[in-house]
Amino acid sequence: MAFEELLRRYEAGGGHLAAANAEGLAVPPALHTALLTCMDSRIDVFALFGMQLGEVHVLRNAGGVVTDDVIRSLTISQRKLQTRDILIVQHSGCGLGTFTDDDFSEELAHEVGMRPSWRTHAFRDPGVSVRRDMAQLRHDPFLVPETRVRGFVLDIESFALEEVFVDEPGAGLSATG
Numbered sequence: 001m002a003f004e005e006l007l008r009r010y011e012a013g014g015g016h017l018a019a020a021n022a023e024g025l026a027v028p029p030a031l032h033t034a035l036l037t038c039m040d041s042r043i044d045v046f047a048l049f050g051m052q053l054g055e056v057h058v059l060r061n062a063g064g065v066v067t068d069d070v071i072r073s074l075t076i077s078q079r080k081l082q083t084r085d086i087l088i089v090q091h092s093g094c095g096l097g098t099f100t101d102d103d104f105s106e107e108l109a110h111e112v113g114m115r116p117s118w119r120t121h122a123f124r125d126p127g128v129s130v131r132r133d134m135a136q137l138r139h140d141p142f143l144v145p146e147t148r149v150r151g152f153v154l155d156i157e158s159f160a161l162e163e164v165f166v167d168e169p170g171a172g173l174s175a176t177g
């Protein structure tokens, strides 16, 4: 069973290794950065960005999408642990692209007898989802004003990263006004 296997690995030295790896590290991330990405078990974010322990807050959920709980974590990350930059990485071939919010809600209603109060944040195009999440973070009142947000779509086959840019709706107006 999976539980037993994991606990066996902990006993076999995982606990000691983790303790050694954490030794001397400060609580605030050294690179003052938070990274939001998908829980997909194929994505090794530490390898991807050459990250070490103690450098970045890594937030993971289904899709790597901005939810109320992500805002909660980012606000604590910034206000209590001095991070500033936020990196969003969503990916092609994501499970969140395999259903729609309505379908999943309908499915749950059928199987469980009630609909969830939360949304799945399902998306067809990860680029659109990243853009939406970046825009949301840029306008979040709880994040510090100097927050910098960059968003990317990871190709799950080639592991190429493609940056996503938000077109600021007000950007053209200030030029003419």
Ligand SMILES: [Zn+2]
Binding pocket: 038, 039, 040, 062, 063, 064, 091, 093, 094, 095, 096
């Ligand atoms: Zn995913």
